[in-house]
Each structure stands twice: as C-alpha cells, then as structure tokens.
Amino acid sequence: MGDGADLTAGAERQLGERIVRELYRDPDYIDDAVLAEYVQGIWQPLLAAARVRGELPPELDERFAWEILLGRDRTVNAFALPGGYLGLHLGLIGVVTSRDELASVLAHELSHVTQRHISRLMAQQNRQTPWMLGAMVLGALAASKNPELANAVMVGGQAVAAQSRLNFSRDMEREADRIGYGLMAQAGFESRGFVSMFEKLQQASRLNDNGSFPYLRSHPLTTERIADMQARQPLGGLPAARSEPLMEHAMVAARARVLSNPGVDLLRAWVAEPDATGFSALGAPRRAGVLYAAALASAQLRDFARAGAWARQLTDVTAGDTAGARQARLLAAEIALADGDDTRAAGLLGPLRSSPLPGRPELLLLARIATRGGQSAPAVDLLQTWLAGHPRDAAAWQALATACEAQNQPLRAIRAAGEAQMAHVDYAGAVDRFKAARAFSDKRDSHPNDDIEAAIIDTRLRQAESLLREQALER
Numbered sequence: 397m398g399d400g401a402d403l404t405a406g407a408e409r410q411l412g413e414r415i416v417r418e419l420y421r422d423p424d425y426i427d428d429a430v431l432a433e434y435v436q437g438i439w440q441p442l443l444a445a446a447r448v449r450g451e452l453p454p455e456l457d458e459r460f461a462w463e464i465l466l467g468r469d470r471t472v473n474a475f476a477l478p479g480g481y482l483g484l485h486l487g488l489i490g491v492v493t494s495r496d497e498l499a500s501v502l503a504h505e506l507s508h509v510t511q512r513h514i515s516r517l518m519a520q521q522n523r524q525t526p527w528m529l530g531a532m533v534l535g536a537l538a539a540s541k542n543p544e545l546a547n548a549v550m551v552g553g554q555a556v557a558a559q560s561r562l563n564f565s566r567d568m569e570r571e572a573d574r575i576g577y578g579l580m581a582q583a584g585f586e587s588r589g590f591v592s593m594f595e596k597l598q599q600a601s602r603l604n605d606n607g608s609f610p611y612l613r614s615h616p617l618t619t620e621r622i623a624d625m626q627a628r629q630p631l632g633g634l635p636a637a638r639s640e641p642l643m644e645h646a647m648v649a650a651r652a653r654v655l656s657n658p659g660v661d662l663l664r665a666w667v668a669e670p671d672a673t674g675f676s677a678l679g680a681p682r683r684a685g686v687l688y689a690a691a692l693a694s695a696q697l698r699d700f701a702r703a704g705a706w707a708r709q710l711t712d713v714t715a716g717d718t719a720g721a722r723q724a725r726l727l728a729a730e731i732a733l734a735d736g737d738d739t740r741a742a743g744l745l746g747p748l749r750s751s752p753l754p755g756r757p758e759l760l761l762l763a764r765i766a767t768r769g770g771q772s773a774p775a776v777d778l779l780q781t782w783l784a785g786h787p788r789d790a791a792a793w794q795a796l797a798t799a800c801e802a803q804n805q806p807l808r809a810i811r812a813a814g815e816a817q818m819a820h821v822d823y824a825g826a827v828d829r830f831k832a833a834r835a836f837s838d839k840r841d842s843h844p845n846d847d848i849e850a851a852i853i854d855t856r857l858r859q860a861e862s863l864l865r866e867q868a869l870e871r
C-alpha cells in the first residue's frame with residue numbers, strides 16, 4: 397500500500413469480469429426480474445448519492461460495472477467483488493425487515509468499492525497473476541457458501557490461505573460504515589436501518605452461527621462498530637422503529653425466501669401458514685407477506701389450485717396499496733403462466749404497450765406469453781426499445797432471441813443470443829454466436845433489413861474478438 401501498486405480501475409474491472417463470468421454460469425445465479433428490480437430501486441439511489449457526495453469519481457463511475465448479482469442461496473451474505481460487482485444472497489433479502497436495512501448493507505458494500513478497498517487488498521497479492529487472483533476470490537466465495545466443505549472445494553489449495561487475506565481490515569470496515577451511513581441519508585433512506593441491521597446481526601450471532609450467516613464472519617460486529625453507528629444517530633433519540641414492514645417489502649422478502657432453495661418441508665410449512673391461528677390478527681403487510689409465500693410455494697409444489705386461491709386472497713389484502721397490488725398482480729400472472737393459462741396471465745398484465753414502457757418484470761412475462769402464442773412482433777419492438785436503454789440486460793437479449801426465432805427472423809435471433817453472452821462477459825461464447833450469424837447471413841440471399849443486421853454483426857464480432865484477446869493476454 398502507498399507504493400503506487402494499487403490496481404488500476406481498468407485492471408480491477410477485468411479481474412471482476414473474470415470472476416463474474418464464472419458466477420453467471422453458477423447454477424445458483426438467479427436473475428429474478430421482481431427481486432432484481434426491487435434491489436435496483438435501492439441501489440440506483442445509493443449510486444446517485446455517492447456521485448453527489450463526491451465518493452464516486454467519474455473515472456471509476458465510467459470504468460466499473462456497478463452491477464449486482466443475485467445468488468439463490470439461503471445464507472445471509474453480501475460481498476463486494478473487484479470492478480464494481482456486488483454479490484447478494486437471497487437469504488439476506490429474505491431476512492431484512494425493511495428497505496432501509498437492505499440499503500444499509502448495500503451502502504456499506506458500495507463504500508468498500510468506491511474507497512478502493514478491494515484494489516488495496518488485491519495489490520497486496522502483487523506476486524499473483526490475474527488468473528490466480530480470480531481463482532482465489534472464487535475459491536473464497538465457494539468456501540463461504542459451504543463452510544463444512546471448504547477444504548474440498550478449494551482451488552489448488554491457494555484460496556485457503558487467501559481467504560483470510562481477502563477480509564477487509566478493521567479500518568476499512570469503519571470507513572465503509574461511516575461513508576455508507578452518509579450515503580443512506582443522502583439517498584433518502586432512514587439511517588435507523590443501519591442500527592437495526594446491526595441489532596439483527598448481533599441477535600443472530602448470539603444464537604449459534606451454524607454457517608448460515610457468512611456475512612457475520614466477514615463483518616464481525618465489534619461493540620465499537622455498533623457504538624459508533626449508534627452515536628451517529630441524531631440527538632433526541634431515534635425515530636421509533638416501524639412495527640410493520642412496508643407491504644411491498646414484506647412481499648419481496650417472502651419471494652426471496654421461497655426462491656432461495658428452502659426445500660420441500662419449508663415450502664409446505666409456508667403453504668399452510670395462512671391457515672394458522674393468529675394469521676388474521678396480523679397487520680396487512682405481514683398478511684401480504686405470508687400469503688405471497690403461500691401462493692408462490694404452492695406454485696413451486698405445482699398445486700396451482702391452492703396457489704390461485706392464496707393469490708386471490710393476496711389481491712384482496714393488497715387492494716389500495718399501489719406497489720403491493722402490482723406485486724400481487726405479477727405473482728398471479730406468474731402462477732397462471734406456470735399453470736399454462738396464458739390468456740389469464742395476459743389479462744392480468746394488460747396489453748403490451750410502448751407507452752409507458754412496462755416495467756421489466758411485466759415486459760419479460762408479456763414477451764414470453766406473446767412468443768408462446770405466436771404473436772411476438774410487438775414484444776420484439778418493446779424488447780428492442782428496452783434494450784436501447786439497458787444494453788447489458790442478458791435476460792432481455794435472451795427473450796429477444798426467442799421472440800425473433802418465433803417470428804422466423806433467425807439472423808436477429810442468433811445475434812441477440814450473442815449479445816446475451818456479451819452481457820454475461822462470455823466473450824468466447826459471443827464470438828461463437830456472432831460467427832454463426834455471419835455464416836448464416838453469407839449463405840442466403842439477403843433481405844434488405846439483414847444487410848443492416850449483418851453490418852452490426854461484423855462490428856460486434858470484431859469487438860468480441862478483441863475483448864477475448866485482451867482476456868487471453870492477462871493470464
């Protein structure tokens with residue numbers, strides 16, 4: 397440190413890409429449109445706050461990915477990766493009781509990135525090649541997910557030693573708390589979330605830590621850390637903690653719990669929960685959370701009659717709460733779709749309209765319905781519009797590929813599949829798809845629109861090849 401050997405932003409981003417390329421392929425990686433949108437609704441205001449407060453210099457802003465990868469994992473964990481990538485386990489979303497608590501964790505992790513803590517840690521490993529650094533981080537992640545198997549999953553034994561060295565220092569933790577706390581308030585969150593998150597983690601750590609709280613191992617809660625955060629609370633006492641979570645939060649947290657591989661026994665328990673005594677005495681947000689979990693868990697157990705019944709009760713409970721009612725409608729459509737009732741699903745979501753552009757969860761569901769029904773032309777247009785503003789949305793590219801195929805537009809379909817690979821930083825996969833698209837367009841009498849598409853494909857192929865060469869050089 398201090399010897400000018402910190403990783404440059406560009407090198408750190410490349411290291412991050414090397415790591416997330418593996419994570420995107422991990423069976424636990426999940427791009428759930430509802431959860432991702434909810435997390436983005438917290439993440440984007442925090443990023444904006446970091447810009448306003450001068451914590452995010454334009455160069456870093458531009459170079460880094462600022463992307464969150466969700467992991468279908470029950471453990472409570474969040475971690476910053478090199479290059480502006482963050483990992484967030486569904487277990488953590490499922491355990492927090494407010495947006496503010498989730499914001500406090502994201503603000504803390506964001507501050508590790510903006511303060512270049514990772515680059516400092518990585519620079520301490522200066523004799524390692526980027527390939528080894530990437531393997532070490534992946535090994536440490538695998539170990540944190542599987543504490544009892546840690547030794548078996550290590551990458552060449554190196555990561556065991558590395559894991560301790562990947563932990564941030566106490567000074568770095570203090571700095572991430574302090575700066576993260578400032579971002580929270582600036583972004584409009586209740587800073588009480590920081591304290592209640594600490595309290596929640598502390599409680600959990602008093603119960604025996606059976607490995608389900610890896611976040612606690614990387615973030616030991618010293619009394620000093622807690623006292624420091626409490627001291628930052630405004631004088632005159634804390635605003636009273638809300639006894640009820642907001643309705644949408646209760647529903648989204650329920651979704652995270654159901655999607656985090658809980659196992660059949662828990663799913664069954666959730667299905668029965670609205671029948672339990674005491675349910676009707678709960679406040680509306682909690683009832684909405686319980687019903688959401690019951691409906692989604694029923695659908696996962698393929699009991700669609702029960703899923704539909706819980707979803708209807710959920711519609712009643714959420715009436716009058718705009719965000720809650722929308723989540724209830726999305727869930728009912730998802731259940732109808734899983735049950736094969738596309739007409740009902742489409743009816744719940746409303747018509748495909750370009751203005752206002754539907755939200756991402758609606759858009760992806762509607763595109764699926766339209767494609768299955770052979771009416772994908774409007775979906776193709778809307779997906780294109782969406783992608784113009786979100787060019788790294790792999791799931792939207794994949795939906796576009798499927799929709800174009802159904803429209804008998806194979807060239808556009810192959811290119812969209814290549815773009816999906818690019819978005820997941822799989823440059824070899826992208827080169828493969830773009831080459832396939834070029835071979836396809838060479839071989840047939842081209843359609844006037846295909847000329848434009850073919851020119852784009854040539855450009856994208858060259859870009860993908862050059863990125864692939866850069867990646868090969870860093871080894």
Ligand SMILES: [Zn+2]
Pocket residue numbers: 504505508564569572614615
């Ligand atoms: Zn930390």
